[in-house]
Amino acid sequence: MNIEFTLNGQLTAVEVPARTSLSDCLRHDLRKTGTHVACEHGVCGACTVIVDGDAVRSCLMLAVQADGCQVTTVEGMTPVTGLSALQESFHRHHALQCGFCTPGFLTTAHALLSAEPEASRDRIREVLSGNLCRCTGYVSIVEAVYDARRAYQENR
Incomplete structure (x- = not known):
């Protein structure tokens, strides 16, 4: 199937089989490898992307x-x-170690703070x-997101 969507601000067209997950389309067809895939059941959050402002598990969403x-x-x-600002805050608060989960945390936190900066x-x-x-544990991640709220509040 031929689909078009705006990916990171750029209109993108791609042809995919109807049952291709969005995560596979992003990683394999469009080479956006920052979207990590782990459980492929929507449980871990590593594949989270933002679709029309909402945090979405891309392993559970079809590309179409x-x-x-x-x-x-x-x-x-x-x-x-x-x-x-959010990435800076993660760095400042040492909110990552191996980094595999970090893209999912960043996209989830970005969607949250964009909608609820307070x-x-x-x-x-x-x-x-x-x-x-x-x-990592979650304390430093929560503190990083909490600290980054200021930047989202200023952008309102």
């Missing part, structure tokens, strides 16, 4: 469902030079509870 949508991967959150620590914990990290 993205037709006409705005899709943002972790690559689309990164400025041409330097890091985004999110409390409890709200951040609740939203991030769907993302799994096996090596």
Whole structure:
């Protein structure tokens, strides 16, 4: 099937079999390898991307469902030079170790803070509870997201 969607601000056209997941389309067809795939059951959150402003498990979404949508991967959150405020905060708070889960946490947190820049620590914990990290622990991740709220509040 031929589909078109806006990927990280660029209109993108791709031909995929009807049953191709969005994560496979992004990684294999469009070479956006920042979207990580682990469980392929929507449990771990590593494949999270933003579709029309919502955090979505791309392993559970078919690529054809993205037709006409705005899709943002972790690559689309990164400025041409330097890091985004959220990425800077992750660095400052040492909110990553191996980094495998980090793209999913960043996209999930970005979607949350874009919609709720005043999110409390409890709200951040609740939203991030769907993302799994096996090596960092969650305290530094929650603190990084909480600290990054300021940048989202200023952009409102």
